Amino acid sequence: MRKILVPVDGSEQADAALAYAIERFSDAEITALHVVDLPQGYFAATAGDPEEIPSVEHHKEEARELLEAVEAEAEQFGGGVETDIATGDPADEILEYASAHDFDEIVIGSRGISGVGRIVFGSVAEKVVRRAEIPVVVVH
Template identity: 55%
Template sequence: MVKDILVPVDDSPQAKAALEYALKEFPEAAITAIHVVHLPEGYWAAFARSEDELPGYKRVHSHARELLETTVQQASEHEHKMDTVVKTGDPAREIVDYAIEHGFDQIVIGSHGRKRAGRLLFGSVSEKVVRNAPMTVVVVHEE
């Protein structure tokens, strides 16, 4: 029985579909929504003493909080309470690390369903999560 589910969320319809899937298929599970802010690397990062000095830091974190508030509202439509968390860093790595550190049974993640060429060009957070997570990962495809 699945007790604890981590659902990565962003602005995409795929993430919304993944959350809907988790809420419908696992109504008794505790669900946590995670949003990972991908911070710039290289030039800007070299001059910042801390993350909050990076250009756009406050804006992206404000957006993340708004996004998670929308996610909580989506869960409340299913009469489900949900925890939320914002992390910074590489999205796939942060999702997997958070899931391991907090003992999640499962990750439910949305995917664009890109073909091989698209994955090679753009990479795939969901693919990296599937490859690296030691727990079950359900990928919800939305084209």
């Protein structure tokens, strides 16, 4: 059975990627992954374990709520999904998770970024596309 990873963040693009994955890969095992971005900089460096920073726990709770909504949304699209939460740099965690769990493909939403020459992909989607060792589908 094919395994498809769909990173989700609550954006329209992530919703479109999930809908695409469910429609295109109806017989696959689909996992929706939300990555909680850990704080960086001086505060994070002096705080000890970043996982214990109060804002990280708050973001994990928001992630759990988001993933409950994703599960309900997947049912509306006619499919079921597994869900999971990771913490760290989003692009790095998506790639690590895909590798560690033997996914066959990543389906990720694009996000427009304003600025010179950056109008197609968001920074996370761009990093995933450039560094992935498995096929990546970017849904606009």
